[in-house]
Amino acid sequence: MPAELTWGPLGAASATEVADLAERCRAVDGGLTEVAISRYSDGGAITTAGRTAAGELVAVAVVRRVGERAMITGMVDPARRGLGVGSRLLDWALSAAGTFTGDVVLETEAVTPEAQRLFESRGLRQVFAEDVMRIDLSGDLPAAAVPAGVEMITWAPETVGRFFEVYEAAFRERPGFPGWPAERWVAWTAGDDEFRPDCSVLATDADGGADLGFVTCADGWIVQVGVRPEARGRGIAAGLVVEALRRMRAEGATSALLDVNANNPGAARVYARLGFSVVGRRARFEPARAS
Structure with missing residues (x-):
């Protein structure tokens, strides 16, 4: 007692x-x-x-x-x-x-x-x-890639605004969307000492030039993944995650974590197919x- x-x-x-x-x-x-x-x-x-x-x-x-x-x-x-x-x-x-x-x-x-x-x-x-989900990076990476005709662009000062526009389009209808202005979202994303711009990637249509999705990363973490509603169902989210994992592993990471809202089972299924497993619910x- x-x-x-x-x-x-x-x-x-x-x-x-x-x-x-x-x-x-x-x-x-x-x-x-x-x-x-x-x-x-x-x-x-x-x-x-x-x-x-x-x-x-x-x-x-x-x-x-x-x-x-x-x-x-x-x-x-x-x-x-x-x-x-x-x-x-x-x-x-x-x-x-x-x-x-x-x-x-x-x-x-x-x-x-x-x-x-x-x-x-x-x-x-x-x-x-x-x-919270984890993936081991010591073996082969998941077999997923962005569709043909989709180009990967790394986070840089001149692309920050494009990242934000895709973030807003991807998450605007999600419950609890904060509605932050660009400056606040960029500060939240890139202001962390562990932010990894080299592993944060924008997916864009190489032909039409439309930005389709994005992934942002920190040390050992996939922080956010978003795809515009009209571009979903094409494997863009999975391809972005695998590209980020490839870059993280090339820089010495042996595992990676991400978190997915409990009311977003579709995203959880995508991550599970890529080899992530749940390690806890916060x-x-x-x-x-x-x-």
Whole structure:
């Protein structure tokens, strides 16, 4: 039971313990250990940690400020689940989040049915979910190429505007489309230190000159893939992904990741056919709004 654990702040010298706990959770739940760990390194965060009598870290939660939001995340050792530890962590986190101003958001790198039931029991509802998929680049690349007559153009200052126009056309009708102006999307895309312009590619019709689709990349990640509605069904998305993977592998990458929204099964099927497999489902939850 939770009373068997000793509770207190995580402490600044716990990076190895957090990594070990994240790996134990990943082995059961999936997800990305490195992403989970990064959320516990915020020096301004509020934390609580549960330890056994022997001092082993078996549960941890953190509340940190991200913009105008109080972001909650946590982990419970699989061997300690079903004993009320997760409930204790969540109740603590919701109370701690109340000391911040702004909206409360709970995020997880590997939501499970049990965790989802717990979150819902505290009045939280899922507002976003996406599957993280991985491909091994040590073997042969998928047999997919863009159709004949389609040319690949690498990201460059003079092509940035064309990338944005295809992005807007490809995603405008998707749920949650932010409607950003070009400057904000370009800053979001290329402002990251890990952005890879050399692996980010625009597909264009070599004859007519129309831009058809795009892919943008960061270190080890396929970030966004989009195809204009009128150009879909021609294998352009698959060809763009394979071209990006080819470039990534040529520069030494041994694997690549991408994420696909849970409400976009068509894209998920394309990636699965290319050899990507799901390694975890990340999700966000927020307090249910009164109607």
